[in-house]
Structures are given as C-alpha cells and as structure tokens.
Amino acid sequence: MDNVCEEEVFNSIFKSNSKTVFNYIYYKFGNEEKAYDAVQEAFVKLWENCAKVPPQKAKSFVYTVANNMYLNVLKAEKVRMKYADKSEKTSNESPEFLLEEKEFKEKLDRALNSLPENQRTVFLLNRIDGKKYAEIAEIEGVGIKAIEKRMHLALKTLREQIDGI
Amino acid sequence: MKENYLAKWLNNELSEQELAEFKRSEAFASYEKIIGASESLEAPTFDLERALHDFKKARESSDKKVVRLHPSRYLMRIAAAITVLFAATYFYISSLDETFSTDYAQRTEVVLPDASEVLLNADSKLSYSARKWDEERNLSLEGEAFFKVAKGKKFTVATDAGTVSVLGTQFNVESRKGFFEVTCFEGLVSVNFQGTERKLPAGTSFMVINGTVLPAETPSASEPSWIRNESTFKSIPLLYVFDEFQRQYDIKVETNNIDLQQLFTGSFSNTNINLALQSISAPSQIKYSLEKNKVLFYAENAP
CATH class of the missing domain: 1.10.8 (Helicase, Ruva Protein; domain 3)
Structure with missing residues (x-):
C-alpha cells in the first residue's frame, strides 16, 4: 500500500x-x-x-x-477578492455598463465580507475552486446537508445584501 | 420551494418543474447576476513551486531537529523524573526525626547539632528533629540519658512521665516503666511533672516511683555513675535494680520468694557480671544462680 x-x-x-x-x-x-x-x-x-x-x-x-x-487565534480580516477582467478583453461595452458592473462587484465584495466565515468559505470553495459539496463536506468535516444549507444561506444573504432587502 | 433550493440549483439538482418555478420568482435575476459576477472571482495568487520549495527547506530543518531532539527529550524526561524522585526523597528524609536507640547491654553517645552531648544508656531511645533544631531544642526520650547541654535556647526533653527543660547544664534523665528520675549536675533544671514545675539546682535529684514523688538522695558525683560503668541506687526497690541489671547485661532475671519492694542501696558494675551479682545479693541477703541466659535470685531460706 x-x-x-x-x-x-x-x-x-x-x-x-x-x-x-x-x-x-x-x-x-x-x-x-x-x-x-x-x-x-x-x-x-x-x-x-x-x-x-x-x-x-x-x-x-x-x-x-x-x-x-x-482557530480562536486569528481575527478574521477583510477578504479581498480579485476579479479576472474578462470584460476588458471584449471591451466594446458602454462605459455606463462597465461602471455598473464595477459597482456591482464592489457590492458583491462587501456582501461576501459580511457573510459568516463558514458560509463564505463554502461559497468560494464551490465558485472559485469548483469543489463539489461532498468534497467541501470532507474538508470541513461535516455532512453534505450542512454544506448545502451553508451554500443556500450564503447565496440568500448575498442577494439580500446586494438588493438591499 | 425545496429545502436549500439555491444550493441544488447551482448543482443542477432541481427538477424541470422546480427550475421553472424558481425562474419565475422575483429574485431569480439577482441570483443569476451574483453567480455571473462570481464566475470572474479569483483567489489570491498561490505559487505552488515556491510553496513546495519553502516546504522542503522547512522539512529539512525540522527533520534535523527531530533527529537531534528526540533522544535528548527522552533523556530529559528521565532526568526530570530522577530529579523529582531525589528531591522528594531528600525532603522526606530531612523531615523525619533523627533517632538513636540502644539495645540491652548497649550504650551510645550522640552529639546534637549545637554540640550538646547526650550519652544514651542501655535500652533507650532518643529522637529529635534536626530540621527544627535551630528553632527549638526539643528531644524525646525513652529510657535513660545523660545530657551535657550547650548554652543556648531552652532545651527540652520530653518523656512519657514528664518534661525537663533547661538552658545549659548537665543532667541525667531516667524514664522507665514506673520510674522517673532527674538529676541535675550543673546549672538549673526545671522539671514539669503532672503539671507541676520544680526547679532542680545543681546537685539535686527528683524521683518518682509508681506515681509517688520520693525524696531523692543528693548525687555526690559530677556525673551519673553509669557513665563510669556502674549502676548506683539509693533506697530504690529491688524491682528497679533487677530491671537495670537486665538492661545492662541483656540477661533475663527471675526471682523466687523475694520482696521486690525491698529497698536497695548500693551499686553494681556494668562490666563484670559476677561482681555485680555479688554486689546485689550480699547486702540484700539473697542468693543467686547464674545460668546461660538467665539469673535466678532467691531467698536464702527458700528451698
């Protein structure tokens, strides 16, 4: 072995x-x-x-x-995400559209930062690293159901923050 | 809607019907936009090669450390255990009282921490706490001992019968079953017997036999006679004379038809048994026969 x-x-x-x-x-x-x-x-x-x-x-x-x-040692800091600027390459978009998109990304950043760390971690592991729920469950040492719950809540909270609900 | 439908939607687990329902909802556009924007999210750059390189460096130094540290850590544990054991033993032993004892036909001399001397007669036991000696000069005694006390703080000898305390002097204490005698040879001794304190100036004795205080003869010498290998008695019941004889010669004494309360005055040698037997029997008008491990005293007119 x-x-x-x-x-x-x-x-x-x-x-x-x-x-x-x-x-x-x-x-x-x-x-x-x-x-x-x-x-x-x-x-x-x-x-x-x-x-x-x-x-x-x-x-x-x-x-x-x-x-x-x-754990219990480090105080969470602001998570600063980067964006791959796909839009720039195909940039025949209007300046208004680009501005709006920039504003939206800023909102998303703020919303991500206000998420509880376990929801943010699940969301980003899935979105950025393409990890399946089962794999995230293994990483976090919890069941798949718990990961689905975190993912659901993460998305719900993001939308509430961004839409200002 | 289904439980955790947002998570299921991202994972393409919604049925067509559920998906259609979700798409009709007001929030769908927002969710889609969020997911769309999150597509272009990136994590900070992570240089795998650099990380692996750094890791190997860290591992090498930790490998070296591991090799070096493990045996010494093990030895340190053993060393620590031994140190603790020694320390504990030391404290235990030093907290115990110092004890000296003599058997029948034995005698010993003890020098105390302050240079006071104690001569311990046969079948006696002396103990004191060496650790507390600087604070208080306390001893306990069973049997008989002669003390030459160096000047200093109060010096106390505790016996079953009573306590004797002095400041600096020479005195003899005998505490046997039913018999308690203190003789002061120099200085001043204070004897506490049954709650009463008596001062014994030099050249006086205090004697108690079976709970009764008796007038004691004044000692004529400057130290008890047993120091010179002689046991001396002045008007002492024969019973105690025989006890002392047993102690000095480690021999069993039996009597036949003898009044043990008969008073005896005289002395016997502690080194020559035949002489000693004559010294006891002649003035008391009794006879004796010496066998291997015992002596029988019997009345002259007995069969």
Missing part, C-alpha cells in the same frame, strides 16, 4: 491540495500571509506524522491542521 512517507506520494498530495488549503484559510481569515504559513505548517505536520496518517486521510488531515492553527 502507498505510504505518505514516500516522497512521490507526499509530493502528489502537496501538489493537488496546497492551493486549496491556501484558499480555504484565505477565505476564512482574509490573510494571505497567514494562509501561506498554514499550508507550510499543515504539510510539515503531515510529514512528521506520515507513518500514522493513511493516504486517504491525508487530505482531511492537512485541512484540519491548517484550520486548527488559527
């Missing part, structure tokens, strides 16, 4: 999960530097415990370590 202590196995776990671990911590706390440190910490811990952690558990192991690292 594959062993996490083997360099190849470990590297493949690192490559396929480190970015998501980084994003996951960033979505929660809004601090890039801390998110980067969390990735390092989580994988060092995984390496130290490689003999005890079976490969199929390695993934949830690193998310748990990364999350626990800042």
Whole structure:
C-alpha cells in the first residue's frame, strides 16, 4: 500500500491540495500571509506524522491542521477578492455598463465580507475552486446537508445584501 | 420551494418543474447576476513551486531537529523524573526525626547539632528533629540519658512521665516503666511533672516511683555513675535494680520468694557480671544462680 512517507506520494498530495488549503484559510481569515504559513505548517505536520496518517486521510488531515492553527487565534480580516477582467478583453461595452458592473462587484465584495466565515468559505470553495459539496463536506468535516444549507444561506444573504432587502 | 433550493440549483439538482418555478420568482435575476459576477472571482495568487520549495527547506530543518531532539527529550524526561524522585526523597528524609536507640547491654553517645552531648544508656531511645533544631531544642526520650547541654535556647526533653527543660547544664534523665528520675549536675533544671514545675539546682535529684514523688538522695558525683560503668541506687526497690541489671547485661532475671519492694542501696558494675551479682545479693541477703541466659535470685531460706 502507498505510504505518505514516500516522497512521490507526499509530493502528489502537496501538489493537488496546497492551493486549496491556501484558499480555504484565505477565505476564512482574509490573510494571505497567514494562509501561506498554514499550508507550510499543515504539510510539515503531515510529514512528521506520515507513518500514522493513511493516504486517504491525508487530505482531511492537512485541512484540519491548517484550520486548527488559527482557530480562536486569528481575527478574521477583510477578504479581498480579485476579479479576472474578462470584460476588458471584449471591451466594446458602454462605459455606463462597465461602471455598473464595477459597482456591482464592489457590492458583491462587501456582501461576501459580511457573510459568516463558514458560509463564505463554502461559497468560494464551490465558485472559485469548483469543489463539489461532498468534497467541501470532507474538508470541513461535516455532512453534505450542512454544506448545502451553508451554500443556500450564503447565496440568500448575498442577494439580500446586494438588493438591499 | 425545496429545502436549500439555491444550493441544488447551482448543482443542477432541481427538477424541470422546480427550475421553472424558481425562474419565475422575483429574485431569480439577482441570483443569476451574483453567480455571473462570481464566475470572474479569483483567489489570491498561490505559487505552488515556491510553496513546495519553502516546504522542503522547512522539512529539512525540522527533520534535523527531530533527529537531534528526540533522544535528548527522552533523556530529559528521565532526568526530570530522577530529579523529582531525589528531591522528594531528600525532603522526606530531612523531615523525619533523627533517632538513636540502644539495645540491652548497649550504650551510645550522640552529639546534637549545637554540640550538646547526650550519652544514651542501655535500652533507650532518643529522637529529635534536626530540621527544627535551630528553632527549638526539643528531644524525646525513652529510657535513660545523660545530657551535657550547650548554652543556648531552652532545651527540652520530653518523656512519657514528664518534661525537663533547661538552658545549659548537665543532667541525667531516667524514664522507665514506673520510674522517673532527674538529676541535675550543673546549672538549673526545671522539671514539669503532672503539671507541676520544680526547679532542680545543681546537685539535686527528683524521683518518682509508681506515681509517688520520693525524696531523692543528693548525687555526690559530677556525673551519673553509669557513665563510669556502674549502676548506683539509693533506697530504690529491688524491682528497679533487677530491671537495670537486665538492661545492662541483656540477661533475663527471675526471682523466687523475694520482696521486690525491698529497698536497695548500693551499686553494681556494668562490666563484670559476677561482681555485680555479688554486689546485689550480699547486702540484700539473697542468693543467686547464674545460668546461660538467665539469673535466678532467691531467698536464702527458700528451698
């Protein structure tokens, strides 16, 4: 059976999960530097415990370590999201449309920041990282139903914020 | 609407009918716009290669640390355990009283922390707390001992019969079953017996036999005779003379037809048993026979 202590196995776990671990911590706390440190910490811990952690558990192991690292320690900061400017490339849109779109993105940013961190994390993991609900459930260590609930509430709250309801 | 329908909609899990209903709702356009805008959302850049490189560096140093630290951590644990054990033992032992005791036919000399001397006669036990000695000079005694007390704070000897306290002097205390005698050879001794305090100046004795205070003879020497290997008695019932004989020679004394309350005055050697037996029997007009481990005293006119 594959062993996490083997360099190849470990590297493949690192490559396929480190970015998501980084994003996951960033979505929660809004601090890039801390998110980067969390990735390092989580994988060092995984390496130290490689003999005890079976490969199929390695993934949830690193998310748990990364999350626990800042649990109750780090105060959530403002999450600053970037937008891929697709519109600029095909920019034969009117300035009014572009302005409106810019305003809408600002509203969305504010709304995202006002979400509870667990709703924001689920929403962004799904929207940006394309993670399925089942996978997010594994990361967060809860059931799929709970993730669906968070996703539903996230979208509902975003709309209420943006539409000013 | 279905529970968590927004989540199901994003996951394409709504039935056609449900979807149609949702699309008709007022909020649908807003939701669609939000999802549309979120398509262009991006997470901050994450440099995987750099992260992996940094990780390997961190891992190397942590690997080194692990190799170095584990054995020493283990040793530290053992060292800590041993230290705790030693400390605990030390405190336990130092909190115990110092005890000296003598058996039959034994004698010992004890020098106390303040250089006071104690000579312990046969079958006696002396104990004191060395840790508290600087605060209070307290000893407890069972049996007989001669004290040469260095000047200092109050020096107290507790016995079952009474307590004796002094400031600096030489005195003898004998506390045996039914017999309590204090003799002061130098300085001033205070004896507390049954709540009454008596001052014994140099050259006086205080004696209690079976609870009765008796007039004691004044000592003629400057130290008790047992120090010179002689047991001396002045008008003491034979019973106690025999007890002392047993203690000095570690031998069993039996009597036959003898009045143990008969008073005895004299002394016996603590080193020569035949001489001692003669010293006891001749003035009391009794006879004795010495066997291997016992002595039988019997009346002259007894069969």
